[in-house]
Amino acid sequence: MQAQHITPAIALTIAGSDSGGGAGIxxxxxAFMAFRVHGCSALTCVTAQNTCGVTRVDPIPPAGLEAQLQAVKNDLPVDALKTGMLLNRELIQTTAExxxxxxxxxxxxxxxxSRTGAVLLEDDAIAALRDDLLxxxxxxxxxxxxARLLSGHELNDDSDIEAAAAAIHAQGPAAVLIKSGSERSLGGRxxxxxxQPHWLEGxxxxxxxxxxxxxxxxxxxxxxxxLGQDLDVAMTAAREYVKQGLKQALAIGQGQGPICHWAAIRSISDSD
Incomplete structure (x- = not known):
C-alpha cells in the first residue's frame, strides 16, 4: 500500500510542563492537534503539579532552551508560535533573542x-518580559x-480594562486580548x-x-x-473551542480539573 504523505501546518509552543496534564505544554x-496542526515544543521548566496546585518548579538551563529552539528552527518550517510560562529573566531573554x-x-x-492570583514569574523577570518580549x-x-501588573491600572470596570489594554498596547504588541478568565462579573466577555477596543461577547x-x-x-x-487565518478568524474559532472544552470539562482529581481538549472533536464526530 502506498503511503499518503501529509504536509501540515506547524506550530511551536515555548512553555513549561504540567505533570497533571491540564495546562502548559x-x-x-x-489544542494544536485538535486543529490538525503539528505541534513542536521547547520546554522552559518542569513543574510538579496536579489538580490541587503546584508543589515544585525546576527551570531548564537557558542553553538547553536555546538548543531546543535552534533544533526546531533549523529543520522545521514553523508557521506560528506561542510562549507560555517562561519563569525567569534568563529564559525570557533567551526566548526573545x-x-x-x-x-x-x-x-x-x-x-x-494565575487566575487565582498565584505568582508564576520571578520578580526580576517582569521587566525583561515587558522590555524584550512584549x-x-x-x-x-x-x-x-x-493586565493589572503590566499596565499599572486597577481593573474595576469596562473603562478601566480598556485603559489598561491601551497602556499595554503602547508597550509594543500589535494587539492585546485581556481575558475574562474566571471573572463571572464579565460574563465571558x-x-x-x-x-481601538473591541469587546468580544461570549x-x-x-x-x-x-x-x-x-x-x-x-x-x-x-x-x-x-493555518493562515486572520487574527479575528483565529480568535473566534479558538474561543468557541474553549467554550466547548469548558462545557465538557473533566472532573478528575481532587481539585480543579482541566477543560476537555477533545470536546470539539467529539461533537463533530457525534454529528456524523
Missing part, C-alpha cells in the same frame, strides 16, 4: 499570575491579574485592543473545572494563525 500540544529573528505570528501568553507579540493574551460557562483555559486559548489562536 501538554494543553498546547492537544531567537524570536527577534523569526518572522512568523507570535502569540505571547504572559504567564505571570514588542515582539502579534497578540498578547494577559488575564486580568497580568474578553477585550481585544488593536488601537456566554459564561458555569463549571469549577477550568484548569488550562488560558494556555488552551492562546494555543488554539496560534493554531489558527499557523
Amino acid at each position: 501538554q494543553a498546547d500540544l492537544r 531567537l524570536l527577534r529573528h523569526w518572522s512568523i505570528p507570535k502569540v505571547i501568553d504572559p504567564v505571570m499570575v 514588542p515582539l507579540a502579534t497578540l498578547l493574551t494577559p488575564n486580568r491579574h497580568e 474578553d477585550l481585544l485592543f488593536n488601537g 456566554p459564561w460557562v458555569d463549571t469549577p473545572h477550568t484548569h488550562g483555559t488560558g494556555c488552551t486559548l492562546s494555543a488554539a489562536i496560534t493554531a489558527g494563525l499557523a
Whole structure:
C-alpha cells in the first residue's frame, strides 16, 4: 500500500510542563492537534503539579532552551508560535533573542499570575518580559491579574480594562486580548485592543473545572494563525473551542480539573 504523505501546518509552543496534564505544554500540544496542526515544543521548566496546585518548579538551563529552539528552527518550517510560562529573566531573554529573528505570528501568553492570583514569574523577570518580549507579540493574551501588573491600572470596570489594554498596547504588541478568565462579573466577555477596543461577547460557562483555559486559548489562536487565518478568524474559532472544552470539562482529581481538549472533536464526530 502506498503511503499518503501529509504536509501540515506547524506550530511551536515555548512553555513549561504540567505533570497533571491540564495546562502548559501538554494543553498546547492537544489544542494544536485538535486543529490538525503539528505541534513542536521547547520546554522552559518542569513543574510538579496536579489538580490541587503546584508543589515544585525546576527551570531548564537557558542553553538547553536555546538548543531546543535552534533544533526546531533549523529543520522545521514553523508557521506560528506561542510562549507560555517562561519563569525567569534568563529564559525570557533567551526566548526573545531567537524570536527577534523569526518572522512568523507570535502569540505571547504572559504567564505571570494565575487566575487565582498565584505568582508564576520571578520578580526580576517582569521587566525583561515587558522590555524584550512584549514588542515582539502579534497578540498578547494577559488575564486580568497580568493586565493589572503590566499596565499599572486597577481593573474595576469596562473603562478601566480598556485603559489598561491601551497602556499595554503602547508597550509594543500589535494587539492585546485581556481575558475574562474566571471573572463571572464579565460574563465571558474578553477585550481585544488593536488601537481601538473591541469587546468580544461570549456566554459564561458555569463549571469549577477550568484548569488550562488560558494556555488552551492562546494555543488554539496560534493554531489558527499557523493555518493562515486572520487574527479575528483565529480568535473566534479558538474561543468557541474553549467554550466547548469548558462545557465538557473533566472532573478528575481532587481539585480543579482541566477543560476537555477533545470536546470539539467529539461533537463533530457525534454529528456524523
